[in-house]
Amino acid sequence: MKYSKIFKSIVFAVLILAITNSYAQLPEIAGKKWEKVQALSDEFNGKKIDSKKWNIDPQGHYKLDWTGRAPGLFQKESFDIKDGCLTIEVGELPKPVTIGKSTYKYHGGILRSYKKTSVGHYYECRMKMNKTEMGGGFWLCHKGTCENKHEIDITESVGVLTDQTHKWAFDWDQIMHSNAIHRESACVKQVRDQKKMAPPTKNHERFYTYGFYWKSPTELLFYLDGEYVYTLKPPVPFDQDLVLQFSIEAYDWNPIPEKGSKVATGSKEERTTLIDYIRVYELKDR
Template identity: 25%
Template sequence: MKCIRIYKLIMISFLMVWSTISIAQKKKNRAIKEKTNTINSYPFSDPKNEGNWILNKEISDEFEGTEIDTTKWFVEGQNGDYYIWKGRAPSQFAPHNVIVEDGVLKLRTQWEPDYPFAQESYADGSNNDTYGVFEGEPLPITTAGVVGKKRFLNGYMEVKSKQGNAAITGAFWAIGYEQELDVYELMGNPKIDGSIKANSYLATAHDWSPPAVRPTKVFNHVENLPFRTADDFHVYGAEWGKDFLKLFIDGKMVHHFTQDQVGTDWVLNNPMEIWLDSEIFKWLGLPHKEELPVDFEIDYMRVWQKPTSNLLAPAFYGFEGPILFEENPRSLKMVPEDSEPNDYQKFWSIDEASAQYLRIVHGDYNSGVNS
């Protein structure tokens, strides 16, 4: 009888453990299913989809699985390759800081004294800082960055994200030919009172047309927020049209730029690629060793676009170029102001025979105030 009682107790204990595991697994599966279903959702600012948005699944990412999808993203520093730059010195992008877990992309910033920093400096305007060093003293901080492999022209781009609680930025931005749009630059815990606060938002557009002399900023918007950006996740979006830009935070429009208002400084005319990264802005203070590591967390990044009945329209964007060949890899040193034709981008050209009679003396955009 004693053996039977022991057996029953063992069976009851087993059933209780199994039941607990089963319930936990069901909850996890339900959460995964609910998150997966959101891939067909609409912009947070347009939950009823009155704008008739269609999700661009080739660009969007829910960050499921255990690693970054390298068919969609270029990871800065992976296999020793860097696109355009190695990060904003004194910090450097490190590929192992790109982490996907629990359905979230985490771009980590950490203190790594043993990291083999590049023995070079990064020229940033009047600054010429060295990676891993600040004012002659070691500052071994690594960060992370990823770049979308496909560009898009106009649409609604959105992330749900939370900043790391340190003097390190989290940035959601995009570049295209001669242009840059910083949908946001946020900082969880700046050490110096400046252009970005723990509870503020900065959006900026830059003109990189040659000679691309700094300052390149053409318009920006600062928004004071009723929350700290490092305390919780919030939804940030931008609707980019051919002659306007609307900025959204948690579904509410906070600013609206138009081409007519901006005038000849309107530069958002060509397809752009998404960037997500973290950087040190030393003019806002340096992150302290004690507050690292921290993660810039992105729950999702989505891009919606609208259908068009004019099938010829995409073929005519950027009359001055570039015409993109995305099946070919980008040159890793190709910055936005580059106008040299290569396997990735081509420009309108005149053959040698025709050049006796024709030449382009001035280029302009097919859209914008001068079109």
């Protein structure tokens, strides 16, 4: 009986390990091995967010003081950890909030890494989108200089569409969409490379694992559930140190209806995005 219990425990541990690493199919590089970057990785199994790794205050650090795209306000109160997942809950604010010239009626959230990252890393996130008009995703960005403001969107989508959704976004509730953006500034006009593909189900219906290999300043490789899907070629070499981010926000091309929106009327489960884990790997010599 004693050995039977031990055997069952071992089998259970192996199964959990297999599930946990099911999509960690990292590209093989001759003479190199992948090593997890602990400061940029999190299984979200604790009772609270690791404040040494992540900042959930929209005005927190690196002077990245974006409060969100109106009418969706970023607030740290939207975050929690539950059942081994980081959660970001959207919803209607008790009353509208005005900041500068913008009025906010709803809340979302943004998480940013304290450690920066750059070329030669592999990034992976397993997540399930909420079932509302708000959305967002997994990305890297930093203010940069006037000449070089780089953004890499690993994946972005929304939960549901409405009859007010812009025509070009008809598929954004069932999509993996990635960007390599040389952002607009006083010095340059915005230029981007972008690609998309359709996963098997709506983004809010199940967990998907989104991966990105920053192979070189001119080669960005993207993966869905461990399978390669496409490559982006940045409009300029992307070699900046960027901040890893995850955000759930409002979009003007998928406007939140004034009445009957899922953001305002959905259940807590429908209004919550789940992030099972974020993992980042770097190459080391064998």
